[in-house]
Amino acid sequence: MVVLKIATKEKEQEITKYKNEFKISSPILIDEDASTSNAYGIWNRPNTFFINREGKIVGRVVKEMDWGSNNMRTLIQYLLEEKK
Numbered sequence: 001m002v003v004l005k006i007a008t009k010e011k012e013q014e015i016t017k018y019k020n021e022f023k024i025s026s027p028i029l030i031d032e033d034a035s036t037s038n039a040y041g042i043w044n045r046p047n048t049f050f051i052n053r054e055g056k057i058v059g060r061v062v063k064e065m066d067w068g069s070n071n072m073r074t075l076i077q078y079l080l081e082e083k084k
Contacts, residue, residue, distance in 0.1 A: 008037045
């Protein structure tokens with residue numbers, strides 16, 4: 001599983017500072033011209049997409065979530081165990 005963050009209309013220097021400040025190790029896509037955001041219909045933040053092994057979007061969350069909650073852990077575990 002890969003967690004990819006997308007930074008829309010932000011500069012690389014700002015992203016590097018953000019990653020260092022919050023000790024983020026996951027990759028961040030810098031979407032300076034918002035082309036990726038526009039392609040996926042992202043108009044507000046945060047957005048989370050769940051993409052299966054075949055590259056198909058199987059879920060989307062359009063709000064902040066407690067990713068450590070039991071519900072989110074169960075969902076992520078289910079997605080990880082999805083048959084290949």
